[in-house]
Amino acid sequence: MPADENDVSIPQDAMAAADRGNVIEAIRIVREATGFGLVESKEAVEAYLQETQIVHPGDGSVEIPMDAVVALHQGRLIDAIRFTRERNSLGLMQAKEALEGYLAANPIVNQQFRAAVAERRSRLLRNVVALLLAGALVLGYVFFSGGTPE
DSSP states (O other): OOOOOOOOOHHHHHHHHHHTTOOHHHHHHHHHHOOOOOHHHHHHHHHHHHOOOEOOSSSSSSEOOOOHHHHHTTTTHHHHHHHHHHHHHHHOOHHHHHHHHHHHHHHHHHHHHHHHHHHHHHHHHHHHHHHHHHHHHHHHHHHHSSSSSO
């Protein structure tokens, strides 16, 4: 059963989760409460968010699309900027400023964004260290084995 885009009636728990910026949790709650599939639940939460989450970055209003909110939740600022630019036909700086305004107006989402960015950086650092160690092991093997078979 597809979600009607004009009907933003989702469970209160899902609204609260979406308002906190926890979009994935909101979609899960909608799926469990309504029996909707993933796509229908995403559309229902997106419709709710489109009704409630509009940022006013100064001289006009900019709609922050659900894809951008999810990207922010995952620490992917560049993707969030791209989604916002596409939805609103904005320039790069305008979309970035709109998202910065959104993060400033939503401290919980901002906290989740910063935590996700920190996690992504930590994961990248671990991967770089693992790669360097693997390279050092290969070089050590080549160096200590004499480099040529006897």
